[in-house]
Amino acid sequence: MTDLNKNISSRKSPSGASSLRIIVAGGGTGGHIFPAIAIANAIKQTRPDTQFLFVGAKGKMEIDKVPQAGYKIEGLDIAGFERGSLIKNISLPYKLVKSFIQVSNIFKRFKPDAVIGVGGYSSFPVLRYAQRKGIPTFIHESNSFAGKSNILLGKNATKIFVAGERMEKFFPADKIVITGNPVRKSIMESTASKAAALSFFGLDPNKKTILAVGGSLGARSINKVLARHISELGPLNLQLIWQTGKTTADLYIQASKNNPCVWVGDFIQEMDKAYAAADVVISRSGAMAVAELCIAKKAVVFVPFPFAAEDHQTANAKHLVNRNAALMVKDEEAQAKLFPTVTNLIFNDKKIRALEHNIAKLAVTDAADMIAIKILNALNP
Structure with missing residues (x-):
């Protein structure tokens, strides 16, 4: 373990507890889920006592894949906008309101010190609620064209981790950290x-x-x-x-x-x-x-x-x-x-x-570790 990691691992959470409590929100595809798991694994490698709770959308692949990686997950009753069918979107306002109620209950039970969003519509109510409560939020955007949820949440995020350059058109420049994309440990x-x-x-x-x-x-x-x-x-x-x-x-x-x-x-x-x-x-x-x-x-x-x-x-x-x-x-x-x-x-x-x-030659091998260290340093300056 490096001196930096020793220093980080000895610190307390912002709430004063002996271990950090972090919610990881988002999903829908492997492109969101697997980086999220990689980031959580990297944080646990430095802070093994960190407690994680993943939050995703009911019926989506994260509900199966996250427990397979050894983490707990809770599902929200939320859906994305259907561009091809206006009828299917009638229930969206109800689902959004319901998801915020579910998120409120999750936060009361879990009491997170921070929230990490990886994209997908299920990340929006979680990070928005955290930002309203003054809880630090971190975003990982894997693509060169940012998703809508991440764009809306970016201006109030603590830090935004991106794969490459020229992301200032989507996010505040002073919040951006170029890290590359985390890849599954396996x-x-x-x-x-x-x-x-x-x-x-x-x-x-x-x-x-x-x-x-x-x-x-x-x-x-x-x-x-x-x-x-x-x-x-x-x-x-x-x-x-x-x-x-x-x-x-x-x-x-x-x-x-x-x-x-x-x-x-x-x-x-x-x-x-x-x-x-x-x-x-x-x-x-x-x-x-x-x-x-x-x-x-x-x-x-x-x-x-x-x-x-x-x-x-x-x-x-x-x-x-x-x-x-x-x-x-x-x-x-x-x-x-x-x-x-x-x-x-x-x-x-x-x-x-x-x-x-x-x-x-184009491989980035330390993205998850870099993100983990940036998050832990931001939580424990």
Whole structure:
């Protein structure tokens, strides 16, 4: 333990208690949940007695994933704005009021010293309530285009942790700290061998392996391409680890039934093993996917989600493509170009090595630790 960590770990919480009590709010996707868990883990590494309570939205993936990481979570009756259906938004004011009542009760029971928000609509009532009560609030924004909840909350936040530069258009400049994006500990510290990982997925160690992930919610364009070409994997001596997302998982599981070249599921819990098994990855290019792939040092073909705010996924992918650290296929061109791009790459060992070498240079390995130290120092100056 460093002298700084020794100093921090000996301090009391702002409320005078011997241990800190921190609420972590937000979720909806893995891109919000996994950084939140990484930050909590980093704080506990320095202050092991810290007590955490996560708060998310009922029915969303954080309700399952957070307890799997060893933390308690409470769910709010809240929903986001449905752009495609005004009828579905009729109950939003009621749900928002109800969520503030639920948050008030949570705060009375848990008595937090601080609140960390990671984005997603469930973070809004939690941080807004904390700010009204004068409780320090911290925001982590993983994307280059900030989410609406974080933008609204930023002006009253204690500190705002961001992945990169030029975020002053969203947040007060004096509150911004550039840290990069925290990555799951299992990926950061992975020791999985390729042979063991392939065995875990029940695949052949003598075949080249494609890993396809469309984010925790899946990617329709990627899934359609794979379903159309799945019968070609065997003749090409290829195999596939396929995370479909929940929406149409049953359809794709059925499509690959009894195919020994394919492992398919709606979500991959053991992503460290999936990365270790893969020769080439197909992925969306959200901020957290990019951060993980840099850490995992994988050759990747990005298919950016075209409807992301300000098309920031395309910007994320181009940042790597321009450094010869990844390839990119546009979503609208995926049906024609994705499969041949991937198969050409997977048989080009020289190109794979070059992409792996260059993407590794972009890895940020200390984001969670940096955020943890900044939060603890702000709470105990």
